[in-house]
Amino acid sequence: MPRFLQRFLAYRAGLAAGAYVALLALVALVTLVLPGVDPHQITDHAMVAPSAAHLLGTDELGRDMLTGILYGTQVSLAVGVSAALGATLLGVLLGAASGFYGGWLDLAVMRIAEMFQVVPSFILAAVIVALSGTGLTQVVLVIMLLAWPQIARITRGEVLRVKQLEFVDAVRCLGKREWEILAAEVVPNAMAPVLAAGTLVVAQAILLEASLSFLGLSSADIVSWGRMLNAGQRFLFNAWWMSVFPGLAIFLTVLAFNLLGDAVGSALNPRTVTR
Template sequence: MSGPDRRLRKLLSSPLALFSGGIVILLLLCAAIGPLIYGGQALEMSADRLAGPSAQDWLGTDELGRSVLVQMILGSRTSLFVGLAAAVSATVAGALIGAVSGFGGRGLDNFVMRITEIFQVMPSFVLAAVIVALWGPGMGKIVLVIALLSWPQTARMMRGEVLRIRSLDYVAAAQCLGMRPWEVLWREVVPNAIAPVITLGTLIVGQAILLEAGLAFFGLGSPDVASWGKMLNSGQRFFYQAWWLSVFPGVAIFVTVLAFNLAGDKLAEVFNPRSEH
């Protein structure tokens, strides 16, 4: 059985992978289809303010009489967009930097690794809050800030894989055939080193969602979009009167981050080159 078939079979035979993958797919479907169904009700207010969960409003209403379910669905778009966009940006940037660092010689490698260490010792949330406070809120700015704080993880992973693969026989054979060093890197090394980096990017999605929710909770999120963190912020004033305003967004954040982390852990286990046998 080939490598890809074996990995796919291993994923499909894991209840944990199926569970976390199912939750991720469900969240993506809600974010994609939900606003098409409920989007027009996002700003609709009613006299049923702070009404508890019922057959009419499954997750209750907020202080303005708006459906919490609709706000949750719209908030999922914000969380997933920020998480996925930041993870993709950090993964691409980190992979490029890590590949160049691992293949570019000791001097360049030492310089890049010292830069990554500086980023990694910084308190991510505090730094993100300061940057967003200075730049001003906005979805694009939040994605950029989170990606800026996350790329060192993928850079170090890619660098480690490049260092491992560049010492293998087929890389030496490619060099003996006259291929230029950077051609060897992009054609022979990077394609075989990228899988673990992509799985690490899955873990960054959960980190980015949690960071965005924290920023929104403290009023640093984008003011013109629904957000689970913003719902937590507004719901804390009514916690003893209307617990559902805080509990449901909190559960959504917890489940979403857990699902992406479990999926990332399982993908990392399956695509780990040391677990082939």
């Protein structure tokens, strides 16, 4: 692992993105435990432009934009990370089994994956959330459902490559069970591109959550960047700050996770190893 770290640190953009993500995590944590601040608090200062009192201005109900954006980090990170974890877990399980055992299992898993990939994901997500309700759990589940096929495909491809390497046969001749071989020998050697793709799913999930919220397909009790953007767009010409700052938060965060994913992928890629 120190080798991985060493190589990861060589990617400046990835490093900056990593630092930004760490900051986000810290913000989410602090806002979670900090007592006495209510991001929903309505004041008389509605739609105040950015000033010393309100660094990023206020919205139409006089709520502080900065507080809202900081609290919105919780939702974005929680949704992004849990959806990515779930999708990666599901994708790795199905993709690994599919690539390793082949046959009808492979056929079935890949056809189902294709089905999810050809349907326009955003429309599907909007329909499911509209039908099932607007809680965060639903959003996470929908994103999981939409994102697992890409992870499954990558895992399957890597497993197909790794399973024909000689060391797999060598271990087979030691009398190990097939599932043991898959779990202990094949999957660990197939994880590098999967982890990179998993990081990219975080970005996709954040974007999808923001999009759903923007369309109003999320609960009004939740402070979310997408919801703020939704509120802001009605006043785009009177109060630009209501749209620009949540948009910027979404943009930077999605960009950071993308850069992070690229860096993780490059650092884990054995081909970039110099011997």
